[in-house]
Amino acid sequence: MKKTKFLNKYMVPILFLVICGIGIYIARPPLAYLTGELARRMVRNTFLVLALIIPILAGMGINFGIPLGAMAGQIGLIFVTDWGVVGVKGLFLAAIIATPIAMLLGHFSGRVLNKARGREMITSMMLSFFILGIYMLFLLYLCGSIIPFRNNKIILSQGYGVKNALKLDVAKGFDDLLKFNVNIPIGTQKIAFEVPVFTIILIVLLCVFTIWFKKTKIGHDMRAVGLGQKVAANAGLNTDKIRIQSIVISTVLASYGQIIYLQNIGTLNTYAGQDQAALYAAASLLVGGASVSNASIPNAIIGTALFHLMFIVMPQAGKALTGDAMIGEYFRTFLSYGVVTVALIMHAYERQRGLEEQRRNTRLKVQKEIKAN
Structure with a gap:
C-alpha cells in the first residue's frame, strides 16, 4: 500500500528520471558539457518556477498568468536599455520599474480569477493572451511616439515602436557580480560549471522568503483558504482579498524571475520572450512531483533539474x-x-475520487444514524 502511494505521488519525477537516464545512455554527452549546461539552466529558470508556489498554497492552482509578470520585467529592461543604465544598477532599476506594473497586473488578474472560481488556471492563461495585446500595443505604438525614447537603436525605422530583438546592456549583471568556476576531474572526464554566486543567493533568498511566508499569519490564512474557501469564509477570512494577494505576490516574483532569466541569456525577444514562461515553469514544477493543489521548494528545484x-x-x-x-x-x-x-x-481524477469518497462516507454515516435511531 505504501509503495503504491509512493509511486502514485512520485510517478512523474520517476518517469522523467528514467527518460533522462535512457537519453544520457544513448547520447553519452561529455560530462563537462552536461553539468555546465544544466547549471546554467538551473540558475536561469529556478526563480520563475518558485514564483508558482504561493498561489498553489492559496488554492489558486498553477498560475498560468505569470507571463503578466514576465511582461512587466521586460518593460523594465526595455526602459533601462533606452536610458543606458548597465550592470547590476540597471537590473535593480528594471526590477523597481517592473514592481508597480506587476502589482497592478497581478491585482487585476486576481480580481478576474475571483470571478472564475474553479477555472482559475485556464482563465489565467486566457488572461495572459489578453494582456499580451495591450503589451504589444504599448510597445509598438506608444513607445517612441507618446513615450519619448532616446536610444534610436532600439526603435523601429518608422520612428516609433520597439524592435523585435534587443541586446541587453545589463547582460550577466547578476551572474558576473560574484562567481567562481568548478572543475572536478572524474577519470577521463570532468565536472565543469560556473557558479554565479550572487544569482544563487537571490534564489536562496526567495526560498527563505517562501518558508518564512508560510509561517506568517497571511501564509496560514492562504493555507486555510486553499484547504476550503467556505470554511475559511465562515471563520471570518476575506477569501477574495487573500486570493488576490497570492496572485499579486506571484506576479511580482515572476517579473523578477524574468529579469534574472533574461540577464542570463543576454538578449530580449521583445514580443515573444514571455510566451513559454508559464508552460516551462509549470511543467518543471509538476515534473518535480508537485500537483495543482500542493507544491514545495524541493518540487521546484528537483523538477527544474529534471525538466x-x-x-x-x-x-x-x-x-x-x-x-x-x-x-x-x-x-x-x-x-x-x-x-x-x-x-x-x-x-481532476483525484479530486473526483475524493468527492465520491466523501459522499460515500457521508451516506454511510447517515445510514448508521438511521439504524441507531
Whole structure:
C-alpha cells in the first residue's frame, strides 16, 4: 500500500528520471558539457518556477498568468536599455520599474480569477493572451511616439515602436557580480560549471522568503483558504482579498524571475520572450512531483533539474538514434506539453475520487444514524 502511494505521488519525477537516464545512455554527452549546461539552466529558470508556489498554497492552482509578470520585467529592461543604465544598477532599476506594473497586473488578474472560481488556471492563461495585446500595443505604438525614447537603436525605422530583438546592456549583471568556476576531474572526464554566486543567493533568498511566508499569519490564512474557501469564509477570512494577494505576490516574483532569466541569456525577444514562461515553469514544477493543489521548494528545484536535463539530452539522443537532432526536439516538446496535460488529468481524477469518497462516507454515516435511531 505504501509503495503504491509512493509511486502514485512520485510517478512523474520517476518517469522523467528514467527518460533522462535512457537519453544520457544513448547520447553519452561529455560530462563537462552536461553539468555546465544544466547549471546554467538551473540558475536561469529556478526563480520563475518558485514564483508558482504561493498561489498553489492559496488554492489558486498553477498560475498560468505569470507571463503578466514576465511582461512587466521586460518593460523594465526595455526602459533601462533606452536610458543606458548597465550592470547590476540597471537590473535593480528594471526590477523597481517592473514592481508597480506587476502589482497592478497581478491585482487585476486576481480580481478576474475571483470571478472564475474553479477555472482559475485556464482563465489565467486566457488572461495572459489578453494582456499580451495591450503589451504589444504599448510597445509598438506608444513607445517612441507618446513615450519619448532616446536610444534610436532600439526603435523601429518608422520612428516609433520597439524592435523585435534587443541586446541587453545589463547582460550577466547578476551572474558576473560574484562567481567562481568548478572543475572536478572524474577519470577521463570532468565536472565543469560556473557558479554565479550572487544569482544563487537571490534564489536562496526567495526560498527563505517562501518558508518564512508560510509561517506568517497571511501564509496560514492562504493555507486555510486553499484547504476550503467556505470554511475559511465562515471563520471570518476575506477569501477574495487573500486570493488576490497570492496572485499579486506571484506576479511580482515572476517579473523578477524574468529579469534574472533574461540577464542570463543576454538578449530580449521583445514580443515573444514571455510566451513559454508559464508552460516551462509549470511543467518543471509538476515534473518535480508537485500537483495543482500542493507544491514545495524541493518540487521546484528537483523538477527544474529534471525538466531541463531532458531539454539538454533529448536532441543529442535523437541525433544519435536517427541522425536528426529535431527528432529529440519534437519528443522534448511533446513531453513538456504532455506533463502538464497528464498532471491536470490526474488532479481532476483525484479530486473526483475524493468527492465520491466523501459522499460515500457521508451516506454511510447517515445510514448508521438511521439504524441507531
